[in-house]
Amino acid sequence: MDIESAFITGANRGIGLELVRLLAANELTHQKATRVLAACRCPEERAEELQNLAQRHPNIEIIKLDVDDWSSIENAAKKADELCGKGGLNLLVNNAGVNPMDSLKSGLNFQTSDMELAVRTNILGPIQMTKALLPVLKRSAQMTPSGKAIVVNISSSAGCIKQTPLNYKFGNLFPYRVSKAGLNMASVCMAEDLRADGIICLPLHPGWVRTDMGGQKAPLSVEESVSSCLKVIKNLTMQDTGSFLSYDGEVLPW
Ligand SMILES: NC(=O)c1ccc[n+]([C@@H]2O[C@H](COP(=O)([O-])OP(=O)(O)OC[C@H]3O[C@@H](n4cnc5c(N)ncnc54)[C@H](OP(=O)(O)O)[C@@H]3O)[C@@H](O)[C@H]2O)c1
Numbered sequence: 001m002d003i004e005s006a007f008i009t010g011a012n013r014g015i016g017l018e019l020v021r022l023l024a025a026n027e028l029t030h031q032k033a034t035r036v037l038a039a040c041r042c043p044e045e046r047a048e049e050l051q052n053l054a055q056r057h058p059n060i061e062i063i064k065l066d067v068d069d070w071s072s073i074e075n076a077a078k079k080a081d082e083l084c085g086k087g088g089l090n091l092l093v094n095n096a097g098v099n100p101m102d103s104l105k106s107g108l109n110f111q112t113s114d115m116e117l118a119v120r121t122n123i124l125g126p127i128q129m130t131k132a133l134l135p136v137l138k139r140s141a142q143m144t145p146s147g148k149a150i151v152v153n154i155s156s157s158a159g160c161i162k163q164t165p166l167n168y169k170f171g172n173l174f175p176y177r178v179s180k181a182g183l184n185m186a187s188v189c190m191a192e193d194l195r196a197d198g199i200i201c202l203p204l205h206p207g208w209v210r211t212d213m214g215g216q217k218a219p220l221s222v223e224e225s226v227s228s229c230l231k232v233i234k235n236l237t238m239q240d241t242g243s244f245l246s247y248d249g250e251v252l253p254w
Contacts, residue, residue: 001146003034003090007080009067010096011038012047014211018226024057037080039065067096067125077132088139094126095154099176099213107172115175122179126153127186141198148198153187155203156180162253184244191242200241207247
C-alpha cells in the first residue's frame with residue numbers, strides 16, 4: 001500500500017525519528033511523497049534533529065503531543081484532521097514509549113509510580129491516540145483504492161508471555177513487560193473493533209535496537225530496524241490484523 005500520510009508519535013529521537021526520516025524521504029517506498037505528521041512532547045526544546053529534518057522536507061509537519069495528556073491528544077488529533085483533509089490518514093504509528101529505568105533489576109519491588117507511568121504511556125497512550133484519530137483513519141480507509149488504513153502499535157518481545165520464563169533473569173523490566181503485554185491485548189481488541197472499518201491494527205516488535213532505550217549493545221541500528229519495519233508495514237493486509245509481528249515479518253508468540 002502506498003503511504004500518502006503518516007502520523008508518528010515519539011518522533012524526536014530513536015525509532016520514531018528514523019520512521020519520520022525514511023517516510024519523508026521515501027527512500028524505501030519509491031512512491032509519491034508521504035506527508036508525515038511528526039509528533040513529540042517538546043518541539044522547541046528536545047527536537048533539534050527533527051526540526052532540521054523538517055527544514056529539508058516540507059512534507060514533515062511537527063505537532064506537539066504528550067501521549068500521557070488526553071487534552072494534548074485531542075489537540076493533536078484536531079491538527080491532524082485539518083492537515084489530512086478529505087484523504088484522511090493512512091498510517092498511525094504509536095511509537096512513543098517508556099521503560100522506567102528503576103524497573104531494570106527490581107523485579108516485584110518495582111516502584112508503583114513506574115508501573116503507573118508504563119501503563120499510561122505504553123497502553124493508554126496508544127488506545128487514546130487511536131480513538132482520537134479514528135475519524136481521520138476511517139476517512140482514509142474509505143478513500144484509498146485498497147480500502148484500508150493501518151494502526152501499528154510499537155510493542156516489544158519483552159511483552160511476550162510465553163518467552164518470559166526463558167529471559168526474565170536477563171532483565172526483569174517488570175512494569176515494561178506488563179505494559180507491552182497489555183498493549184498486545186489492546187491491539188487485538190482494537191483490531192476486532194476496527195476490522196469492519198477496513199482498519200488494520202497490530203503490535204509490531206522493532207527488534208533490539210541501538211537507541212536511548214535499547215542501549216549501545218543492541219544488535220540492530222535504527223536504520224536496519226526501521227527499514228525492515230516499513231517493509232512489513234507496506235505489505236500488511238487485512239489477514240495480518242491482530243497478529244503480533246516482528247520487524248522481519250516473523251509472527252511472534254503471545
Ligand atoms: N530500542 C529497542 O530496543 C526497543 C525494543 C522493543 C521495543 N521498543 C519500543 O520502540 C518504541 C521507541 O523506542 P526507542 O528505542 O526509540 O526509545 P527512545 O529512544 O527512548 O525514544 C522514546 C520516544 O518516546 C517518546 N515519549 C516517551 N513518553 C512520551 C509521552 N508521554 N508523550 C510523547 N512522547 C513520549 C520520547 O520523547 P521524549 O524525548 O520527549 O522523552 C521519545 O521520542 C517504544 O515504544 C519502545 O518500547 C524499543
